[in-house]
Structure formats: structure tokens, C-alpha cells
Amino acid sequence: MVVVSHGTGGSGGDMEWLAGPLRGAGFRVVALDHHGNNHVDGYEPEGFLHVWERPRDVTFVLDALDRERPLGPVGAAGFSLGGYTAAALVGARVVPEVLWAVLTGEVPLPETPEFPGLLEALRAKHPVDETSRRALDAAGADLSDPRVRAVFQVAPGVGGLVSPESLAAVRVPVDIRWGGADTIAPYGTDTRPYLENIPTASGRSAGPDVRHDDFFAAEPADPDVRFRVGGEAAAFFRRHLV
Template identity: 75%
Template sequence: MAGASAARAGLRVLALDHHGNDSVDGYEPEGFLHVWERPRDVSFALDELARERPLGPVGAAGFSLGAHTAVALAGTRLDTDVLWAVLSGDVPLPDIPEFPGVLEAYREKYPDDLSVRRAIDGAGADLSDARVRAVFQVAPGVGGFVTPGPGGSPGARGHPLGRCGHGQPVRGRHQALRGAHPHSERPLRRCPRPPRRLPRAGARRPGGPPPRRRGGGRLLRAAPARPR
């Protein structure tokens, strides 16, 4: 496991279970939709670790909602207009496989618009934590909820950002809200593709240039011509 390897290297590793979105306490709609609470959980946990001994530079990594948590700690902020449109039902929310009917369960707890407004009060605040110095995302979720522009980009704030994978593109009438699909986001950096198996020495790839020789007869693959 990556966490065990990091611990053996002398790093302190922390994995969080967020209330309402874990296998211990069960699922609650807020655990999937109140995503602004997640970076607050991490900051609280860092405070507790700092009581044990001083913290060095912190890196945050996460998958899906955890990926959003990581960049929120680096300064990414939520667009409350988009968030309101989704939670109020004005913009359709695709089913979340882990919690089908999550929006219906949410509206049972928050049946009127006023209660939703109160619930998301402060959701667009800056929840960055200065101790977090680098972030890494895997298949980031809720990208459509993020504020556009330099203020919403952790890379623009001087944080090293790695991103692996991205969600499916958004289709339909909610494209006007920049993709409110909970698992859609334009990737800043894609994962490197696995290397393809090269043909045997001397073989010519269909449509590609012939191999060339260097020194002692060693065959090298010629670089394919780039389209102009």
C-alpha cells in the first residue's frame, strides 16, 4: 500500500473517513453533497496531529470527492450559484452509484429553499490550509461546482498539482452551468499512457517511416512525423 510505503519512509500518513460517506457510520446525503465540509475535516485532523509534534510540509491526495478535498485545501473554491442550482433541483444531478436517490434524500432533510440556502451558507468560503503545499488528484469529482478563473485553480496559487484521470463529459441542458455533473472536470494533466509494445527491430510500422541505423548497425525507430 502507498500509505505503508510512505510510513516506512518516515512520513506521517493520515487517511480520513468523512461522516456520512464511509462504511462505518453509513451514508447520509450531506456526506455526498456538502463537499465543503471535507477540507474542514482535514484541517481539524491536521490540528490534532500538530498537537503531537510539529508538522512539516503537507501533501494531500484523493480520489473522486477526495480529489476535490485535496484541491480545496490548496485554495479551490465552490461556485455557490451552481451548487444552489443542483441542490434546489433546477439542474439535474445524475445518479451517484454509491447512493442512488441522494438528492431525494437530501430534500427530505431540507424540504424548502430556505433550508437549502441556510445549509450552503459559507460553502463558497476559502477553505485552504497553508500547511498543504502540494496536491494530487485521481479522477476528480464535482469539477463543475468549482469557481472558474485564477482563484479557483490551485496551480495558479503556487501549489504543485498533479491530476490523474477525469470524469465523463457533461451532456444536456445543464452544460450552461459549466458542467454540474458531480464527476466532470477538465483535466490539467493526464496520466501518462502505458508504453506500447514496440515492433521487432527492423520492422516497419504501417504508414510510418522506415527504421534508421546508427553506428555498429544498431536499428533505431525513426520518430514519426508530426502533423502540421
């Protein structure tokens, strides 16, 4: 089985470019909608900023499916914020102190076109006080799921918020693809921490002119890249799960 995690504000249905090749390779595929962070059910500020809840979504789904029948080896694949989600399932942990700096405004929050006024909306629901500071401790917890045996990341996000020490402890195979013209999840900020700190990681650029939105736009500059990367993901999981 391979579980697929969508990017910020997307949905499981948007990930057909990745799910399709995986199904074609014989995998059982589950593409979930992350609560509060998908355009099907609607947005909540926690869905965008409480990123550590996403790997818990996946574990919840795997628990439910495991009650139906044995899962066998599981892979996790994700795009953008889904790339972080997949990595968190094998041990990546965000640093609570960095998240706190974002919430207090000490570190600027990048613009989120899907949710204008995101930080203000979160503060309205959860005032920035000692209670919310303690709640962030959950962000640094170990959210790994031992059922996940391999990870494929596409243009992963949140790399700058993840502890290098947690990445150094990852032991399952990880493969990464990124766009050379990605300004949403730039290689240096978001991909490099995963690639350089995970000892089992390998990867390569999907192309020097590939942008972040080439993986979801209706009219991408490179219309073939998402399906090409989807095929590479299927080949990766065939090597490591079958």
C-alpha cells in the same frame, strides 16, 4: 506528512494503494474516513452533497495531530471526491449558485449508486427554502489550510462546480492523474478545469483504457494502475515536501 482523502462512499482503508507507497517513501500518512460519506460508519445525504465539509474534516484532523507534535510540511492527496477535497485545501472553491441549482433540480444530479434517492433524502432533512439557500454560502468560503504545501489528485471530481477564479489563485504544486476511459469523473467535465485553470498544475493520463473503478474495484481491468499512480504520488511529494 501526507493526508489522503477517499472517494465518494469509500473509506480511508480503501486507499492503501496510495497510502502504501507514501509510507514506503518515508512519509507519515493519515487516511481519514469522511463523516457521512464512508461505508465504515454509514452514509448521510449531507456527506455526499455538502462537499465543502470534507476539507474541514482534514483541517480538524490536522489541528488534532498538530497538538501532539509539529507536523512539518503537509501534502494532500485524494481520489475522485477526495481530489476535490485536496484542491479545496489549497484554495479551490465551489460555486454556491451551481449547488443551489442542483438542489432545486434545475441542474440534474448524476446517479449515485451508493445512495439511491440521495437528493430526496437531503430535502427531507433540509427543505429547499431560503434558510438552506443561505446555508450554501459556506460552500463558497475559503477552506484552504496553509499547512498544505502540495496536492496530488487522482481522477478528481466536482471540477465542473469549482470556480475557475479560485483555481487560478492556487500557488502550490499540483499534479493530476486521470483515466482515459473514466465515465464517472470524465476528463472534460471534472479534470480539465483543475488542469487548465490551476497555474501550477501538471498531469497526464494514467492510460487510455483506465476507468474510474480501476482505482477501487476488486477486479480492475488494469490491476497495476493504482499502484503505479501511488508510486508517482510518492515521487511527487518527495520532490515538493522533503
